[in-house]
Amino acid sequence: QVQLVESGGGLVQAGGSLRLSCAASGRTLSSVTMDWFRQAPGKEREFVAVISWSGATTYYLDSVKGRFTISRDNSKNTMYLQMNSLKPEDTAVYYCAAAKTAALTRDYYDMEYWGKGTLVTVSS
16 A cells, blocks of 8 residues: 655744655655645645656746755655745645656646645744
8 A cells, every 4th residue: 555644844934944755655656757736725735846757857836936846766765845935825735646657747636646744834
């Protein structure tokens, strides 16, 4: 059974940084695309960032470009999201997800596995 476990969330002041991790167990995910999504209170879950299986290709939500960096270490079966210059509007539960295939996708419905999420709260 595949499990994705996020960690690294917490409370931070605006302008601060956090690094989220997503550790996978149960099978290696080195051959599939992986994504970060987030869901703010009262809003729908939205795409944040995606990384190809090799780590060579990444895409970001426009509002986080230049502030967030997605990466992965396939030897550790782990994905990361470095978040800098955080803003109050980044407050949300952040979820990692593994896609069904290696095709690069930002679509919620293309994800096969999901973590339970980690809460990021940015105070003003």
